[in-house]
Amino acid sequence: MLKCYDCSEENKVSEAVGVCIVCGKGLCMDHIKEVELPMKGGYPLPHLTLKKDLPRMMCRECIDATIGDIGCV
Template sequence: MKCYECEKENKSTDTVGICIICGRGVCENHLVREKIPVLEGEYEARLKCMGDACELKDMQPLLKILCKPCHEALKENF
């Protein structure tokens, strides 16, 4: 899969992640990876308990991958 943002710039770069909000494939130059607030609505993403992970009380939240346009939209609304 190729990066959506690079394709708009007539470049061909492999995708390294998928935006958790819009589903676009993005390369390392067009992604933001950080903790984001819990989203409510049709884009809500929830982690399910698997195996021994349920017993860990101090399990750290996972970082989420966002494309830069979705990251900017989130920053404007929080």
């Protein structure tokens, strides 16, 4: 079973429930964050915007490096 990367750095052991979409590390419920990112179409539908943002799972470090606190659930 995949273990939480952030917990292992704190000398703890817990099972991961998801993976950060940016860096790919496994994360437990305490370390994973849900971020709603607006999705816009590309080729072949460049002007298409989805009606609803799609939830994505990220680690706190990647959120801070990419979008900060904007959009964090």
